[in-house]
Amino acid sequence: MDVFGRSNLLLRRSLGVIVLLCVTLIIVTACGIGGTTTAKNTGPIKIGISLSLSGDFAADGQAFQQGYQLWADKVNASGGLLGRQVTLDIVNDASSDTQVVTNYQKLITIDKCDLLFGPFSTKLTKPAAAIANRYGFALVEGAGGGPSVFTQGLNNVFDVSLPVANNLVSFTQLILSLPANERPQTAAYATQDDPFTQPQIDLAKQVLEQAGIKTVSYTVYPAETTDFTPIAQKLLSAKGDVVVLGTLLQDFTAFATAFKQQHYNPKAIVATAGPDQGDAFLKAIGGATSAEGIMVPNGWYAQQTTPGNQEMVQAFLKKYGGDISAISSDVPEGYSVGQVVQQAVTKVGSLDQAKLIQVLHNNTFTSVQGPVKFDNTGQNTAIQAFLFQWQGGKLLPVYPASSDPNFKTPEYPRPNWP
Amino acid sequence: MSLILDAVITGILTGGVYALMASGLTLVFGVMDIINIAQGALVILGAYLSFVLQQQFHLDLFLGLVITLPAMFILGVIIYVLFIRPLKHDRTMLSILVTFAIALIIEGVLTIVFHTNTRQIQSPYVTQSFQIGDFYLSYIYVFGFLLSAVLLGALYLLLYRTKFGQGLRASMQNRTAAELIGINVDRVSAYTFGIGVALAAAGGMAFGATTAFVPGSHYDLISRLLAIIVFAGMGSLGGALIAAEAMLIVENVTAVVWSPVWSSTVFFVLLVAILILRPQGLLGKLEGRKQ
Structure with a gap:
């Protein structure tokens, strides 16, 4: 009898704990998503990015960082995005396709980023896009052009660069x-x-x-x-x-x-x-x-007369030195991500992710790499190879x-x- | 047939370089029960040092070893004194964590100093080659192999023909007994760690001249080095040479006959088979290292 009574007590306590955990989870999730999409904020717009700053893709990851940073510098110098300055919240994924998942979860739920930019490589973009989709975020990227990124059935991933195949x-x-x-x-x-x-x-x-x-x-x-x-x-x-x-x-x-x-x-x-x-x-x-x-x-060369290209090249030389041969093609890919997001966000007039995804699907954009027009899967069909x-x-x-x-x-x- | 022969020849030559890199790892384990996860990172550090001496001071790669070997020996002793000696309990397990931290520190410093761009040590004999039949053999592979043979030979003489070597082998066999007969095991350990790290410098030069590298290249490298010393029998120097040669030859031949995708698999099947038959590895001793 005593045994049964103890079991009941344990059962009630366990149920209590489970209910408490569920309620906490619902509140945390609601706060996480709500905070990123509807909060009215006049502070800086925080852009979450996971990049391969070490490991196999480190050279490309660091060049991508330069591209993102040059775009952010340019936007901030010209009054910001929606009148707000932008800050880049960059975390290192060490070229790992498991770490990239953890990073984007952190960027969305803990860092409460307003926008997401993509990581480096198809291998890392695939899991990153799935996570962004789970939280209803658009993931605009410049280095995830492999076919497998676009066959996941996601409508939130957009590659501004040349389709890889x-x-x-x-x-x-x-x-x-x-x-x-x-x-x-x-x-x-x-x-x-x-x-x-x-x-x-x-x-x-x-x-x-x-x-x-x-x-x-x-x-x-x-x-x-x-x-x-x-x-x-x-x-x-x-x-x-x-x-x-x-x-x-x-x-x-x-x-x-x-x-x-x-x-x-x-x-x-x-x-x-x-x-x-x-x-x-x-x-x-x-x-x-x-x-x-x-x-x-x-899909890019330094002398190209595409919108913003010469400005980006000059900014690169000023900030990082060297000559134009020092500019990795990752730099314009990262920069183009910023340009496309900037145009889309300006068109939406807010950071509403659902509207942003819709606008990205239905419009043509310009970038240092050339025109950008996404098909249903998110591949850029307008760019020239x-x-x-x-x-x-x-x-x-x-x-x-x-x-x-x-x-x-x-x-x-x-x-x-x- | 010629392709298989080429694969065997390059397997033998690169196997020598891998044996050199693995020898430091197995030596340190033999004396101290320390699994030095940082050995791969130290090899990459050695590659960068040779790269700098060649690029900045136009010093011949092999001449540069006169500087890098003592420098890395001293670094090894410092690492031992600062990080390894304080480990008093559960050394083997804790050493994995500590040396992994050292690997991360080395990788971080290299990334700050050299960035993450891919480097390869350039020297005339890196690209020059001589002809054997219809196959060209690169000088760097031959020189790298000869360097490994000389250094491993010197290590053998040090271990078996000197008083220090006697002390070192006594420490390997029974640490407590070695202390009881008056051997300063702590000093022997520090020097052994230094020698292990110096060998990484030499291996790094040969590795960096035959393979392009970045600061993060040590992850793939250490997994291969660990496989070599497990195959060899932990602590066995001769075993490391045989295991490194076996690994490179088996992988090369599998890659050219079948596919590079199966290279590692075939080697690991061989490794598992050996471990089933001889759990102590090729030349390892089951009961020989009880403390």
């Missing part, structure tokens, strides 16, 4: 535009198993194969690979006329070094990323003569041909390694 289309068009006697016969491919790189390589491979260019090697390797020697060996032994790499800077450098060591001179080398890293790329690869002829796709090539120590746009005097004739075949 199409990145290498300009390269394949260049190859297919070559006269038949110059066109390469074979191609070798290697890519990280990353949602940013692999879809680009797979699409390029498909297009080139359909055009009769034989695949002599196709290797997928884990993103955490430390020793790239055997992968480089496979590429070397395949001796493809062109080499198409799904890399970031670290693995690209390893492959380039191996190619130099082995005196392997493909007619064209293109990489999804790495050669777009300006000075960092030149230093890693060993100077401009080693960089000559290497290609990379992108360019192919860039290192020529004489500068990364220059080379394809598609343009009347813009900054465009140069592509070097094909590329010169041999120094």
Whole structure:
């Protein structure tokens, strides 16, 4: 009898605790969401961002931070957003796709941020977008362009940059535009198993194969690979006329070094990323003569006459020094995120997230990278893809041909390694 | 066939460099029961030091070791005195936390000083190579391997042909008994930690010349080094050499014959098989290190 009485007491206490926890949860959640969407505030607008300031994506994460910061400086200097200054609440996710989830939860529920900007990479944007969606936030981003970001069925994620899968289309068009006697016969491919790189390589491979260019090697390797020697060996032994790499800077450098060591001179080398890293790329690869002829796709170049571009370039040089080759393509991607959010928020006239999502879906915006128009999934359908090539120590746009005097004739075949 | 041969040759050469990096880790565990999680970060620090000496002072990479080896030895002794010696109880477990903190501090300092841009040590013999059949062998891989052979040989002589080595091995076998016969185990431990860190400097130079690196590169590296010394048998120097060679050869051959995605898996299957048959690792001793 006593036993039953104690059980009942325990049961009642447990129920009490559960009810208390539920009530607390409801109150906390209500405060969290309500605080971010409806609070009338005249203080600064707080923008929450998780960035990879350490780990595998650290170089890109820090360049993104520069882009976001330059935009914030510009907005604050010209009177702020909705008449309020903006502050960036940046937390480090160490390139981890689990830490990024914790970070955005913290930014929304504890830091009570008013707006969210995206993290770096497709890998981290996927979970970040899901968290933002759970709390009803728009997530405008510039580096989550992999197809898997847009197949989650979310309506709150918006990528201002080039859709990733199409990145290498300009390269394949260049190859297919070559006269038949110059066109390469074979191609070798290697890519990280990353949602940013692999879809680009797979699409390029498909297009080139359909055009009769034989695949002599196709290797997928884990993103955490430390020793790239055997992968480089496979590429070397395949001796493809062109080499198409799904890399970031670290693995690209390893492959380039191996190619130099082995005196392997493909007619064209293109990489999804790495050669777009300006000075960092030149230093890693060993100077401009080693960089000559290497290609990379992108949606931006420093001389572009897009809205705000020259202003951003000048602000960068003033704040961070160096010359225009020091500007990573991550900088305009981050800056464009700010520009698009600024236009959308101004159009809405408030920080109401539901209205912001609606406006982002239904309007066309401008950015330093060019026009921005989102489709239903959040991909930018208006932006143009360019192919860039290192020529004489500068990364220059080379394809598609343009009347813009900054465009140069592509070097094909590329010169041999120094 | 030529591809497999290439994979085996580069596996042997890079395996030597990994053995050098892992030797410091296994030596420190052998003497002190300390699992030095910071060994990967110290290797990366060694790579940055060589990078600076080469970039700023145009010092030859191998000549630069005359500076980096003693500097890192002193750093190792300082780390021991400040962070490891105060650990009196539950050393093995606490050392994991403490050395992980040291790794994070090193990574943080490197990030502040060098930023997170990818670096690679540049030197003529990093890109120059010589031909064997239709395969070019890079000088840096050969020199890196020779450096590992020389340093591991020197370490062997130090351990087995000197009084300090006797004291060190006595401390490895039985710390209390070594103290009872008059060996200053504390001093031996400090020097051993210093040697372990100095070996990281040499390994770092070879690693940084063959691989592009950033301050955060130590995470992937330490997991590989730990796998090597577990495979080898914790505390076994000869085992570390065999295990490093086995790891690199198995991974390289798997990558070229099958796929790089399966490289680590095949090695870890081998590791599990060895541990089932010999729980103490290849050359580890089951009961030899009781305190």
